[in-house]
Amino acid sequence: MIDIKLLREKPDDVRAGFERLGASVDLEAVLLLDARLRDLKSESQTLQAEQNRLSKEIGRQAAGEEREQAKAAGTAVKAKIEALAGALAATEAALEEKLLELPNLPHPSVPTGKDDSQNVVLREEGQKRSFNFAPQPHWDLGTKHGIIDFERGVKISGSRFYVLKSWGARLQRALITYMLDLHTEKHGYTEIYPPYMVKRECLVGTGNLPKFGENLYRDAEEDFWFIPTAEVPVTNLYRDEILEHTALPIRHVAFTACFRREQMAAGRDTRGIKRGHQFDKVELVKFVHPDNSMDELSNLLSDAEDVLKGLELPYRVVQMCTGDLSFSAMAKFDLELWAPGQNEWLEVSSCSNFGEFQARRTRIRFRDGAEKGKNRFVHTLNGSGLALPRTLIGVLETYQRADGRVDVPAVLRPYFGGITILGST
RNA sequence: GGAGAGAUGGCCGAGUGGUCGAAGGCGCACGAUUGGAAAUCGUGUGUACCGAAAGGUACCGAGGGUUCGAAUCCCUCUCUCUCCUCCA
Numbered sequence: 001m002i003d004i005k006l007l008r009e010k011p012d013d014v015r016a017g018f019e020r021l022g023a024s025v026d027l028e029a030v031l032l033l034d035a036r037l038r039d040l041k042s043e044s045q046t047l048q049a050e051q052n053r054l055s056k057e058i059g060r061q062a063a064g065e066e067r068e069q070a071k072a073a074g075t076a077v078k079a080k081i082e083a084l085a086g087a088l089a090a091t092e093a094a095l096e097e098k099l100l101e102l103p104n105l106p107h108p109s110v111p112t113g114k115d116d117s118q119n120v121v122l123r124e125e126g127q128k129r130s131f132n133f134a135p136q137p138h139w140d141l142g143t144k145h146g147i148i149d150f151e152r153g154v155k156i157s158g159s160r161f162y163v164l165k166s167w168g169a170r171l172q173r174a175l176i177t178y179m180l181d182l183h184t185e186k187h188g189y190t191e192i193y194p195p196y197m198v199k200r201e202c203l204v205g206t207g208n209l210p211k212f213g214e215n216l217y218r219d220a221e222e223d224f225w226f227i228p229t230a231e232v233p234v235t236n237l238y239r240d241e242i243l244e245h246t247a248l249p250i251r252h253v254a255f256t257a258c259f260r261r262e263q264m265a266a267g268r269d270t271r272g273i274k275r276g277h278q279f280d281k282v283e284l285v286k287f288v289h290p291d292n293s294m295d296e297l298s299n300l301l302s303d304a305e306d307v308l309k310g311l312e313l314p315y316r317v318v319q320m321c322t323g324d325l326s327f328s329a330m331a332k333f334d335l336e337l338w339a340p341g342q343n344e345w346l347e348v349s350s351c352s353n354f355g356e357f358q359a360r361r362t363r364i365r366f367r368d369g370a371e372k373g374k375n376r377f378v379h380t381l382n383g384s385g386l387a388l389p390r391t392l393i394g395v396l397e398t399y400q401r402a403d404g405r406v407d408v409p410a411v412l413r414p415y416f417g418g419i420t421i422l423g424s425t
Numbered sequence: 426g427g428a429g430a431g432a433u434g435g436c437c438g439a440g441u442g443g444u445c446g447a448a449g450g451c452g453c454a455c456g457a458u459u460g461g462a463a464a465u466c467g468u469g470u471g472u473a474c475c476g477a478a479a480g481g482u483a484c485c486g487a488g489g490g491u492u493c494g495a496a497u498c499c500c501u502c503u504c505u506c507u508c509c510u511c512c513a
Contacts, residue, residue: 051494078493242472
């Protein structure tokens with residue numbers, strides 16, 4: 001949620017920001033509602049003050065004519081307040097609704113662009129492996145070894161579900177443990193194991209609702225929503241709290257399953273395990289002081305990169321242009337690893353700075369040590385560190401041998417009890 | 426799932442219709458005292474919105490109702506605790 005004061009005081013700056021996004025938003029309507037709400041509020045507050053004054057007076061009076069008159073006056077004021085109440089509540093709700101649907105404003109450093117074609121590849125890290133044979137895509141490797149069972153996944157859960165088996169499942173588990181160990185031991189994150197189902201307000205807090213409900217699964221009878229990412233429960237951990245500035249930055253890492261409806265056109269990304277309705281992810285979430293959140297974003301990105309560096313998987317860093325920024329993000333960088341079998345870059349991480357956009361929606365503030373009495377919103381950041389299925393693809397395809405067996409990356413060997421080669425010829 | 430009890434400020438805890446944004450204590454901050462500290466004493470100490478300020482408005486789990494007036498009365502919901510039941 002953007003700051004209504006900012007819109008009120010610098011409407012042209014806000015308008016320019018949304019134009020860079022290519023978003024068409026009716027700011028006039030918002031400003032109109034805001035002005036109307038302020039009028040109604042001030043009118044209502046004046047009446048309430050009058051009501052309070054009368055009530056106190058009545059309290060002091062003894063029973064009698066005067067007291068009855070004062071009571072009658074009180075009834076009249078009460079009627080006026082009630083007459084205003086409907087319009088006040090409706091205006092407040094209408095403004096809230098509009099504000100919740102406004103996207104975040106882009107950070108000045110974000111390049112202007114209309115869509116993903118104008119994203120900027122900042123750098124490529126690591127050397128793509130050269131093969132003296134044709135590398136197989138992971139779906140062939142997975143089927144050959146019996147470690148990815150697509151047919152049975154579809155049988156039990158439907159399309160876009162699969163089953164990992166044997167050392168395929170173990171490889172994924174090794175990757176999860178490796179990532180959690182790396183972030184907790186080397187990068188200073190505290191591990192969180194959150195619920196996978198959350199209340200609606202959590203999703204409003206992160207920006208998934210009210211606009212993107214069609215991407216989410218939910219329980220039909222109760223207010224339970226399946227998380228599309230650990231970002232949702234972990235960001236909401238401190239909802240409605242005022243933190244001490246000395247507690248910042250807070251760094252959390254969480255492993256969870258993620259659930260997404262993925263109502264995209266049939267036929268896209270249907271092959272393999274690249275995109276499913278359920279997938280695992282290790283997620284990094286930070287709550288930081290607003291003055292250095294962009295530096296914190298760089299650090300977060302570097303923490304995510306370390307996972308790929310450790311695994312010795314080549315990747316590239318892509319900066320999102322304004323047109324490809326997500327709803328809640330003010331700046332965003334993606335990490336894409338190279339999958340030699342299917343011959344494409346795969347997005348395995350998305351690291352964003354949300355500024356105070358989510359903090360405002362979740363009311364996460366901190367007491368600023370510098371300015372006494374001033375409570376400010378924290379900045380929230382998060383990034384995948386990393387998404388499991390695609391990292392698994394990267395390992396399978398990059399570490400495959402000509403005979404189809406797969407080498408265990410050095411950093412994963414501690415999790416494999418001495419095994420260094422997976423599969424049989 | 427059944428029965429009962431409860432939800433007040435950072436924490437504990439008083440408050441059953443008016444002068445209560447809320448006693449008291451703890452904690453915390455600042456000051457006094459001290460060579461320094463402990464102890465002691467004094468002052469201060471919730472959040473949001475409106476206002477240049479003075480000040481005003483709202484909030485005592487949430488929502489609704491009664492009343493001129495609600496932390497206090499009524500209704501609904503949520504959550505917590507105890508006992509029983511069940512269970513990984």
